[in-house]
Amino acid sequence: MRANDDLRGELLALVSALKSHVAAETDSCIPVSRLRLKGTGPSRQEGLTARDAAEAHPGTAAAGRRGASGLDGVRRELGDCARCPLHRSRKHLVFGEGSARARLVFVGEAPGEEEDRQGRPFVGRAGQLLTKIINAMGLEREEVYICNILKCRPPGNRNPQEDEIAACEPFLVKQIEAIDPEIICALGTFAAKTLLRTEAPISAIRGRFHDYHGRRLMPTYHPAYLLRNPDAKKLVWEDVQKIMKIL
Numbered sequence: 271m272r273a274n275d276d277l278r279g280e281l282l283a284l285v286s287a288l289k290s291h292v293a294a295e296t297d298s299c300i301p302v303s304r305l306r307l308k309g310t311g312p313s314r315q316e317g318l319t320a321r322d323a324a325e326a327h328p329g330t331a332a333a334g335r336r337g338a339s340g341l342d343g344v345r346r347e348l349g350d351c352a353r354c355p356l357h358r359s360r361k362h363l364v365f366g367e368g369s370a371r372a373r374l375v376f377v378g379e380a381p382g383e384e385e386d387r388q389g390r391p392f393v394g395r396a397g398q399l400l401t402k403i404i405n406a407m408g409l410e411r412e413e414v415y416i417c418n419i420l421k422c423r424p425p426g427n428r429n430p431q432e433d434e435i436a437a438c439e440p441f442l443v444k445q446i447e448a449i450d451p452e453i454i455c456a457l458g459t460f461a462a463k464t465l466l467r468t469e470a471p472i473s474a475i476r477g478r479f480h481d482y483h484g485r486r487l488m489p490t491y492h493p494a495y496l497l498r499n500p501d502a503k504k505l506v507w508e509d510v511q512k513i514m515k516i517l
């Protein structure tokens with residue numbers, strides 16, 4: 271009788287431990303190894319996306335506007351842009367880089383000095399931190415797409431002005447349409463406020479998904495802010511874990 275009671279106690283303890291383990295797995299982020307690879311299943315639960323349609327019907331209008339060819343078209347349309355005064359002081363126009371079929375797009379504010387010099391987004395100290403964040407998500411820079419609201423550096427890294435945003439943002443919208451990502455991550459106050467048309471501070475809107483033309487948008491702190499405020503890294507990690515859960 272005593273042996274039966276001991277066995278029953280052990281079984282109850284085992285079941286309890288198993289339940290805790292399952293609950294922890296459910297609450298935690300999805301391991302990177304379980305991230306769905308592109309092309310191995312539907313990219314959205316709602317059904318066929320424009321991307322799926324383009325894949326299913328190559329050569330159609332849907333296909334022509336998406337992916338690398340769509341992105342190339344946006345770049346050609348932008349050309350040697352002089353639509354706002356920033357063209358006068360730039361060394362390079364920083365269009366953006368990464369996968370033309372990325373499921374995740376990072377959008378920052380504008381190129382800084384190093385980005386202007388190299389013609390590539392997020393390559394300075396803040397960019398190196400962004401690369402670490404991407405790697406910590408189990409991804410490579412080449413698997414996501416990285417760009418900014420403005421494609422030319424404001425002199426002295428001053429804040430972008432309204433006329434500059436008005437001239438440049440339509441090309442960002444076209445880039446996003448061409449890439450057709452599932453999630454956009456807005457980096458910093460300026461990008462989040464501009465994309466979401468809000469005056470709310472980043473501290474009030476970060477950490478939850480917002481709607482951006484039918485796509486999920488996660489605002490979080492800019493890597494440059496993290497360089498000045500390392501304590502905020504844990505908040506950014508919380509935010510990107512929510513992105514990883516969706517991906």
Ligand code: SF4
Nearest residue numbers: 351354357422437438
């Ligand atoms: S910031 Fe944008 S709109 Fe202004 S010149 Fe550069 S590419 Fe053109």
